[in-house]
Amino acid sequence: MIGLTAAASAVVYFARGDIDPLIAGPVAIGVLVGATQGSKWLAGIRADRLRLLFVSVLGVVAVQMIWKGVG
DSSP: OHHHHHHHHHHHHHHHTOSOHHHHHHHHHHHHHHHHHHHHHHTTSOHHHHHHHHHHHHHHHHHHHHHHHHO
């Protein structure tokens, strides 16, 4: 359902000229390839390693947000 509404709004934004196809095209391809490969890799990753990776990424993002908020 989310994909359907996103596609409909993307058509509207594209028709208004708000979407740059030279940027949106590679992003869409990257999302498609990343989602496909990610779902394949997810089957082979243990839950504890995935949790550690997720916590690490969240930690880096938190430090960046704090750094930008203070500085």
